[in-house]
Amino acid sequence: MMKPRVLFLTLGGTISTMSSAAGLVPAAGGEALLAMAPGLADLADIRVENLSLLASSSLDLDILLTLRDRIGAVHDADGVVITMGTDALEEVAFGLDLLLPQDRPVVVTGAMRAPVQPGSDFASNILNAVRVAVAAESRGFGVLVVMNEEAHAAVHVAKTHTSSLGAFASPGLGPVAVVAEGEVRLRSRPPQRTGGPIDIKGKFPPVALIKATLGDDGRLLDQVADLGYQGLVIEAMGGGHVRAEWVARLAALASRLPVVYASRTGAGAVLRSTYGYPGSERDLLAAGFVSAGFLSGLKARLLLMVGLMAGDDRAAIAQRFSQFQ
Incomplete structure (x- = not known):
C-alpha cells in the first residue's frame, strides 16, 4: 500500500x-x-x-x-x-x-x-x-x-x-x-468557517494592539492614528470594558479607523448588552467598535489585518468578525 x-x-x-x-x-x-x-x-x-x-x-x-x-x-x-x-x-x-x-x-x-x-x-x-x-x-x-x-x-x-x-x-x-x-x-469538531480562504495580496497593514489596564490615562490612544496604524484592537477588561475617560478618545479614533474590542481575560466572548455604565461594552459598540467575540486580541489583530488587506470596509470587517461571536 x-x-x-x-x-x-x-x-x-x-x-x-x-x-x-x-x-x-x-x-x-x-x-x-x-x-x-x-x-x-x-x-x-x-x-x-x-x-x-x-x-x-x-x-x-x-x-x-x-x-x-x-x-x-x-x-x-x-x-x-x-x-x-x-x-x-x-x-x-x-x-x-x-x-x-x-x-x-x-x-x-x-x-x-x-x-x-x-x-x-x-x-x-x-x-x-x-x-x-x-x-x-x-x-x-x-x-x-x-x-x-x-x-x-x-x-x-x-x-x-x-x-x-x-x-x-x-x-x-x-x-x-x-x-x-x-x-x-x-473529541469535538470546531465550527466551520464561512466564506472560504481570504484572498490577500500586498503588505500587511499596521494594526495596533493595546491592553486596558488599571489607571491607564489612555495617552497611547492619541498617538495610534498619527503613527500610521490603520486599525486598532483594544484588549478590554473583563467582558469588554475600559475607563470612562477613554470613551471620547476611542470614539474619535473609531471615526478615523476600524477599532475592535476583545477581552484581556484569555477565555470567553466579550459582552454586547449587559452593562450600561460609562466605559462598558455598550459605549464601545455605540462608538462604532466591532466585537471580537471569543477571539483573543492576538487573533483579532490578525483578522483585522487580513480584512484590511482584502479591501474590507467597516461593514465587511464587522461581517468577518460575526462568525466568531
Whole structure:
C-alpha cells in the first residue's frame, strides 16, 4: 500500500535548537529532526523544506504568505506539517487558518524542550503531528496545532504557560482530538468557517494592539492614528470594558479607523448588552467598535489585518468578525 505523502516545512524554534556557548540556538533543519524521531518512515513519505531557522519571536508577518504560497504550490501532499517556535505559534496557526482552504490537514507543532534537553517533547510532537496530518479524521478541521498528544483548533488554541509541556490549550473548550495508542481520536469538531480562504495580496497593514489596564490615562490612544496604524484592537477588561475617560478618545479614533474590542481575560466572548455604565461594552459598540467575540486580541489583530488587506470596509470587517461571536 502506498504511504501518504507529507510536506514537512521547518521555520526554526525550540524544536530545532542545539546547545551553544550562548545557550540554545536554532540549528537543526528538518532532515536532522526527522532522523532523531524514530517511526516516521512507517507513517508517511516525507518531503522536507527548510524555510527559516529563527526563533518565532523574530518571524515577520510575511511568513504567512510564504507558507500559504508554498503549501498551495505542492499539490501531491496528503497533509502538511509545520515546525516552528512556540512563542508565535498560535498566531501563525490562526493566520494560516484564515488564508488556506480546508481540503487537506495542515498541522503546526513545536517543542517546549529542545532535543538536547532531558525529557524533550520534540520527537513525540513530530510523530503525532504527522499522524494527525495523514488521518482522514483531520480533514475539514482547518489548521490544527498538535502539542503534548493533543490537537487543537487554530481558532481556539493559546499558549498558556511559559515552559510546561502542556503549555497549549483551548481555554474553556479542550482539544478537538487526542493521539492515543498511535490513533487520532476525535473529541469535538470546531465550527466551520464561512466564506472560504481570504484572498490577500500586498503588505500587511499596521494594526495596533493595546491592553486596558488599571489607571491607564489612555495617552497611547492619541498617538495610534498619527503613527500610521490603520486599525486598532483594544484588549478590554473583563467582558469588554475600559475607563470612562477613554470613551471620547476611542470614539474619535473609531471615526478615523476600524477599532475592535476583545477581552484581556484569555477565555470567553466579550459582552454586547449587559452593562450600561460609562466605559462598558455598550459605549464601545455605540462608538462604532466591532466585537471580537471569543477571539483573543492576538487573533483579532490578525483578522483585522487580513480584512484590511482584502479591501474590507467597516461593514465587511464587522461581517468577518460575526462568525466568531
